[in-house]
Amino acid sequence: MKPAASVLLLTTLTGFAYGLLTWLGLYVAVGAPPAARLLVLAGVGVGVILATLGLIASMLHLGRKERAWRAFSQWRSSWLSREGVAAVLTYPIALAFAWAEYRAPGSSAARSLGVVVALASLGTVYCTAMIYASLKPIRQWHNRHTAPDYLIYALFSGATLFALLHTLAFGTAALAASLAALGALCALIAKLAYWRHVDAQSPIATLASAIGLPKDTPARPLDAPHFTENFILREMGFQIARRHAAKLRRIALVVGFSLPLIFSLLARLGTFPLASSALAVACAALGLLTERWLFFAQATHVSALYYGRTI
Amino acid sequence: MTMLPQRGPEARKMGLVIDLDTCVGCHACAVNCKEWNTGGEAGILPDYDQYGEKPDGVWFNRIHSYETEADGCSRTVNFPRSCLHCENPLCVTVCPTGASFKRAEDGIVLVDADLCIGCKLCSWACPYGAREFDEHSGVMRKCTLCIDRIYNESLPEVEREPACVATCPAKARHFGDLADPDSNVSKLVAERGGTDLLPELGYRPTNKYLPPRRAQIQTAPREASGATGQGIGGALLRLLDKALSR
Numbered sequence: 001m002k003p004a005a006s007v008l009l010l011t012t013l014t015g016f017a018y019g020l021l022t023w024l025g026l027y028v029a030v031g032a033p034p035a036a037r038l039l040v041l042a043g044v045g046v047g048v049i050l051a052t053l054g055l056i057a058s059m060l061h062l063g064r065k066e067r068a069w070r071a072f073s074q075w076r077s078s079w080l081s082r083e084g085v086a087a088v089l090t091y092p093i094a095l096a097f098a099w100a101e102y103r104a105p106g107s108s109a110a111r112s113l114g115v116v117v118a119l120a121s122l123g124t125v126y127c128t129a130m131i132y133a134s135l136k137p138i139r140q141w142h143n144r145h146t147a148p149d150y151l152i153y154a155l156f157s158g159a160t161l162f163a164l165l166h167t168l169a170f171g172t173a174a175l176a177a178s179l180a181a182l183g184a185l186c187a188l189i190a191k192l193a194y195w196r197h198v199d200a201q202s203p204i205a206t207l208a209s210a211i212g213l214p215k216d217t218p219a220r221p222l223d224a225p226h227f228t229e230n231f232i233l234r235e236m237g238f239q240i241a242r243r244h245a246a247k248l249r250r251i252a253l254v255v256g257f258s259l260p261l262i263f264s265l266l267a268r269l270g271t272f273p274l275a276s277s278a279l280a281v282a283c284a285a286l287g288l289l290t291e292r293w294l295f296f297a298q299a300t301h302v303s304a305l306y307y308g309r310t311i
Numbered sequence: 312m313t314m315l316p317q318r319g320p321e322a323r324k325m326g327l328v329i330d331l332d333t334c335v336g337c338h339a340c341a342v343n344c345k346e347w348n349t350g351g352e353a354g355i356l357p358d359y360d361q362y363g364e365k366p367d368g369v370w371f372n373r374i375h376s377y378e379t380e381a382d383g384c385s386r387t388v389n390f391p392r393s394c395l396h397c398e399n400p401l402c403v404t405v406c407p408t409g410a411s412f413k414r415a416e417d418g419i420v421l422v423d424a425d426l427c428i429g430c431k432l433c434s435w436a437c438p439y440g441a442r443e444f445d446e447h448s449g450v451m452r453k454c455t456l457c458i459d460r461i462y463n464e465s466l467p468e469v470e471r472e473p474a475c476v477a478t479c480p481a482k483a484r485h486f487g488d489l490a491d492p493d494s495n496v497s498k499l500v501a502e503r504g505g506t507d508l509l510p511e512l513g514y515r516p517t518n519k520y521l522p523p524r525r526a527q528i529q530t531a532p533r534e535a536s537g538a539t540g541q542g543i544g545g546a547l548l549r550l551l552d553k554a555l556s557r
Contacts, residue, residue, distance in 0.1 A: 063429020063449025071407035074313045080432055081407035137438035205509050211390045212506040212520035223376035228365040232440040303440030
């Protein structure tokens with residue numbers, strides 16, 4: 001599948017944003033100190049801005065941007081529509097949460113809104129993940145890894161951002177850095193498990209079954225319907241050299257998960273906490289963009305079978 | 312509305328039956344489809360760079376040719392590919408705007424170009440590669456089963472069939488109601504063992520494909536190259552073969 005910049009930015013930025021909002025909500029819900037009020041307010045601001053940037057990025061690939069509002073209508077059947085509705089609902093909830101925390105830090109209203117903002121944020125990420133997980137023709141997406149993985153990456157990237165903001169506010173990353181380190185470890189394991197799963201999968205269909213013959217009949221393309229690329233091949237037939245993929249996987253593992261794990265631990269231990277937690281965020285962002293690029297580039301679509309591609 | 316309509320067993324299922332035995336791969340159906348649909352009410356089917364190095368454009372129908380095997384011999388299968396108007400179309404339910412829909416009365420899957428935002432998700436949801444994006448108008452396009460022909464009362468009744476069916480010189484394409492067991496198309500499917508494409512994905516396509524018939528005569532395997540034979544005659548033949556092969 002073609003790794004379009006708009007969806008890579010959307011899923012990565014909203015992951016950071018909703019992950020951060022989740023941690024801030026839970027932080028207040030479990031009893032953040034009153035001194036953390038500014039941290040929470042600034043954090044909600046950062047989360048809302050990042051989410052907005054991600055949602056704007058996602059609109060850039062639409063053929064008719066001026067009609068984007070129509071996407072809120074079909075939430076009964078479409079995960080894309082549900083994502084839009086959840087993202088829009090999260091705004092007033094996040095703002096109400098920030099307002100409650102501003103008026104009375106740690107009040108019961110702020111604490112309960114903290115839980116609601118966490119649920120709404122995770123719900124939005126879940127909807128995004130289900131857009132991909134619900135697509136049957138793409139075996140690398142339509143599996144039980146996709147939805148939990150998106151939630152794990154959001155919680156991980158949000159935790160690195162939470163640790164950075166905590167360090168900016170208090171000079172120490174404290175528990176937030178432990179959460180980031182734990183998140184990096186979980187994300188690393190989840191990604192390895194995902195790659196192991198998709199590498200072991202067998203194709204979900206054959207060219208023979210795609211043309212209505214018994215599925216074990218040998219079949220190969222003889223004449224192509226057209227001699228230049230068309231929409232189907234550009235969008236669904238994206239191919240990446242195996243050795244490039246292997247290299248990018250290593251980059252994602254090192255930059256996206258291992259380095260943030262190390263930097264978060266350093267921040268937790270108080271070694272240059274500001275630089276360490278900032279580097280954890282930067283590495284997580286670069287690594288997750290690489291990982292997300294691979295999530296698309298290595299995904300194969302059944303329709304490419306018609307053009308003789310392996311899926 | 313992208314929720315699928317409630318359709319009882321008696322609901323009409325208008326669709327195509329394509330005979331892979333008689334299709335000669337001439338692309339006439341694709342050309343006539345393009346011709347009809349580029350002048351229809353839904354506006355032109357665009358082409359890009361049509362006189363340049365990389366001509367491209369939107370087509371509702373693409374004709375592939377494949378080499379397969381039957382009874383130890385290879386055989387050519389010409390294969391027209393277009394929307395199958397599935398009973399379980401994921402392309403409809405993923406649509407966030409309601410632009411994609413399946414008609415309750417005849418099962419035809421359509422895109423309302425006035426509602427489409429061009430997010431392309433429906434094209435990702437279709438395993439048959441039946442939807443193509445229109446770069447000029449920014450919306451998704453697909454086969455309409457020539458809905459502006461089949462119900463068009465200003466056309467003579469014999470012409471009220473899809474453009475691809477009307478033009479097929481091999482009569483490999485048939486149009487009708489696949490829910491009616493007495494229709495021509497249903498009878499063809501029953502007689503010839505019509506099949507679904509990608510049945511393992513569960514989209515339940517309406518269009519059916521009739522498999523190539525088994526050859527009734529045995530095709531001899533290809534001769535081994537080089538003359539074989541014993542004795543002096545064989546040696547002469549080998550020499551001749553060598554000389555002629557130079």
